[in-house]
Amino acid sequence: AQTVTQSQPEMSVQEAETVTLSCTYDTSESDYYLFWYKQPPSRQMILVIRQEAYKQQNATENRFSVNFQKAAKSFSLKISDSQLGDAAMYFCAYRGIQGGSEKLVFGKGMKLTVNP
Amino acid sequence: NAGVTQTPKFRILKIGQSMTLQCTQDMNHNYMYWYRQDPGMGLKLIYYSVGAGITDKGEVPNGYNVSRSTTEDFPLRLELAAPSQTSVYFCASGLVYGYTFGSGTRLTVV
Numbered sequence: 001a002q003t004v005t006q007s008q009p010e011m012s013v014q015e016a017e018t019v020t021l022s023c024t025y026d027t028s029e030s031d032y033y034l035f036w037y038k039q040p041p042s043r044q045m046i047l048v049i050r051q052e053a054y055k056q057q058n059a060t061e062n063r064f065s066v067n068f069q070k071a072a073k074s075f076s077l078k079i080s081d082s083q084l085g086d087a088a089m090y091f092c093a094y095r096g097i098q099g100g101s102e103k104l105v106f107g108k109g110m111k112l113t114v115n116p
Numbered sequence: 117n118a119g120v121t122q123t124p125k126f127r128i129l130k131i132g133q134s135m136t137l138q139c140t141q142d143m144n145h146n147y148m149y150w151y152r153q154d155p156g157m158g159l160k161l162i163y164y165s166v167g168a169g170i171t172d173k174g175e176v177p178n179g180y181n182v183s184r185s186t187t188e189d190f191p192l193r194l195e196l197a198a199p200s201q202t203s204v205y206f207c208a209s210g211l212v213y214g215y216t217f218g219s220g221t222r223l224t225v226v
Contacts, residue, residue: 033212102166104147105161107158
């Protein structure tokens with residue numbers, strides 16, 4: 001079964017600085033999707049960024065970028081120029097593509113605090 | 117375009133009562149999921165569906181049931197509510213490459 005591990009339960013960063021959130025996963029599949037979701041205090045789950053495993057190029061969305069290391073099964077999220085509004089829980093998620101792998105599996109999450 | 121709609125937003129149940137959490141999506145997505153999120157924890161998969169008439173168990177299915185008679189609706193049934201089912205419940209729908217979540221249902225069993 002696929003598993004997603006976020007080993008850092010909490011992190012903090014100063015406003016305008018850069019922070020990296022780590023995530024590792026375990027799978028025997030060769031093709032899959034990886035996601036980072038943000039959950040602010042409003043509780044709404046918001047998609048931050050997505051990476052397709054067959055793409056070697058790391059995904060980027062404005063201030064958010066990933067470092068995808070397929071061989072190491074690592075998927076870290078970098079937030080540049082951190083803003084107060086980035087404070088939230090961040091969840092890494094995995095989704096297989098093959099039949100029978102339709103589960104969207106989440107890590108336990110990491111709480112990010114942004115200090116002014 | 118409403119996205120994923122969950123009702124109710126809040127509910128208090130007494131031990132042993134039953135209820136159905138409703139989830140409706142208007143995006144014609146095949147994949148739908150139910151998760152529970154306990155305080156300070158991640159999302160645990162309860163049940164999921166890959167299309168109308170097809171459902172499967174997730175990580176924590178005990179005490180819950182689902183049905184998927186239409187593409188749009190994926191209700192979650194709680195039978196004989198227990199305090200351990202106190203949680204926030206999220207429904208999600210999507211395609212392989214992206215998912216939309218409802219705003220959640222906060223359920224308290226007393």
